[in-house]
Amino acid sequence: MQRSLLSLVGGMMSDPALIHKDPKDYWLSSRMAVVRPSPTAAVSDEARRLRADGRVIINLGEGELDFDTPSHVKDAGISAIQSGNTKYTAVAGTEAVKEAVARKFERENGITYGPDEIVVSAGAKQAIFNAFLATLDDGDEVIVPAPYWVSYPDMVALAGGTSIIANCGLETAFKLTPRALEAHITNRTKWVIINSPSNPTGALYSEDELAGLAAVLRRHPKAMVMSDDIYEQIVFDGMFATMASVAPDLKNRVLTVNGVSKCFSMTGWRVGYAGGPSWLISALTTLQSQSTSNASSISQEATVAALDGSLSFLNDWEDKLLARRNVVLKAIDETDGVLSADPPAAAFYVFASCAGAIGLITNDGDIIQNDLDMAAYLLKAAGVATIAGTAFGKSEYLRISYAVDDADLENACASIVAACKRLS
Numbered sequence: 119m120q121r122s123l124l125s126l127v128g129g130m131m132s133d134p135a136l137i138h139k140d141p142k143d144y145w146l147s148s149r150m151a152v153v154r155p156s157p158t159a160a161v162s163d164e165a166r167r168l169r170a171d172g173r174v175i176i177n178l179g180e181g182e183l184d185f186d187t188p189s190h191v192k193d194a195g196i197s198a199i200q201s202g203n204t205k206y207t208a209v210a211g212t213e214a215v216k217e218a219v220a221r222k223f224e225r226e227n228g229i230t231y232g233p234d235e236i237v238v239s240a241g242a243k244q245a246i247f248n249a250f251l252a253t254l255d256d257g258d259e260v261i262v263p264a265p266y267w268v269s270y271p272d273m274v275a276l277a278g279g280t281s282i283i284a285n286c287g288l289e290t291a292f293k294l295t296p297r298a299l300e301a302h303i304t305n306r307t308k309w310v311i312i313n314s315p316s317n318p319t320g321a322l323y324s325e326d327e328l329a330g331l332a333a334v335l336r337r338h339p340k341a342m343v344m345s346d347d348i349y350e351q352i353v354f355d356g357m358f359a360t361m362a363s364v365a366p367d368l369k370n371r372v373l374t375v376n377g378v379s380k381c382f383s384m385t386g387w388r389v390g391y392a393g394g395p396s397w398l399i400s401a402l403t404t405l406q407s408q409s410t411s412n413a414s415s416i417s418q419e420a421t422v423a424a425l426d427g428s429l430s431f432l433n434d435w436e437d438k439l440l441a442r443r444n445v446v447l448k449a450i451d452e453t454d455g456v457l458s459a460d461p462p463a464a465a466f467y468v469f470a471s472c473a474g475a476i477g478l479i480t481n482d483g484d485i486i487q488n489d490l491d492m493a494a495y496l497l498k499a500a501g502v503a504t505i506a507g508t509a510f511g512k513s514e515y516l517r518i519s520y521a522v523d524d525a526d527l528e529n530a531c532a533s534i535v536a537a538c539k540r541l542s
């Protein structure tokens with residue numbers, strides 16, 4: 119006979135050895151101790167909570183464009199539903215979507231991937247996570263240039279690996295240099311992460327900069343490259359480049375990850391994809407087959423329309439984003455050094471130093487001691503949510519996302535400037 123969960127908890131709690139134990143400490147795996155909830159999601163939750171209390175909060179903490187998914191892409195999704203394409207597909211994606219991904223890689227990046235070298239996942243996040251899970255053993259190292267996207271270290275830890283944080287400063291525009299790579303690489307290095315354009319800094323690696331890193335990688339044949347290209351299309355200054363095309367000789371140890379979340383404003387459709395050597399793609403597909411199976415069949419059809427369709431809508435998006443980037447930079451300038459930032463080359467974030475705020479005192483008499491205090495102060499005093507740089511492995515910075523509508527951004531920036539000026 120099956121026992122109910124309640125009687126199990128009851129039985130457990132009458133066990134003297136467990137009497138003072140929280141049930142979750144007994145049932146949750148030790149794996150859960152190495153993973154933290156996403157700090158960016160935590161800020162959004164806090165903003166929602168304050169709004170529910172009647173506060174006006176503008177959230178500049180989200181990594182999601184406010185633009186609508188282009189209409190031809192939405193139509194393709196609707197047509198997929200109406201024509202009954204609502205069933206399981208092949209785990210790694212339909213032939214149609216894999217062919218569209220292959221065409222995209224060939225056309226836009228000059229990289230040739232065959233059908234067994236492409237996997238389509240539920241977001242780029244799943245492809246990255248599966249790649250770590252498929253390759254990392256205890257003690258294996260992953261070089262994570264900081265500032266980093268918040269999920270990399272937790273994914274590496276969950277997969278049993280060790281993140282080796284390579285601190286990249288303002289002097290290199292927050293980018294990993296060949297010298298820093300050489301200083302961190304060992305014979306335990308399984309992956310080097312290159313995220314360009316970068317979340318959180320908006321930094322963009324040039325072809326030459328990638329070539330410099332490739333030269334170091336050639337001397338370390340055991341290290342693979344995770345090229346996270348998810349912000350590829352949102353570039354203002356300079357040209358996008360990616361490792362597998364800059365260094366074709368390294369292609370068999372590069373995983374090129376991309377997706378439709380950012381550049382097509384399709385975060386909720388959950389489609390990402392990766393191109394890489396067939397042995398690795400096959401492992402990612404096996405993991406996916408035993409966990410989530412295929413990405414949504416409907417979203418896959420919409421992705422074909424996105425990847426094969428015209429990108430002309432991006433001109434308008436880029437104009438709008440560039441204007442917004444300038445609104446943020448102008449506001450930062452008006453804070454008289456409390457905040458400071460160089461113009462980011464790409465993506466939709468400004469990574470602003472708040473070193474000028476450290477030691478200043480708020481109207482309530484509190485001292486701003488670090489970036490977490492500053493983010494909390496802006497939330498309270500300006501009603502604006504930003505993310506403290508500490509979440510990205512770089513203290514004394516704030517990530518300000520300008521993926522929100524123009525009026526909200528103008529208001530948020532004016533409130534930030536006013537709140538900064540009230541510090542003494």
Ligand SMILES: Cc1ncc(COP(=O)(O)O)c(C=O)c1O
Nearest residue numbers: 181241242243267317377379390
């Ligand atoms: C750098 C980076 N990589 C990957 C992802 C994941 O994107 P997706 O929505 O495709 O899972 C994000 C999302 O915020 C990101 O910022």
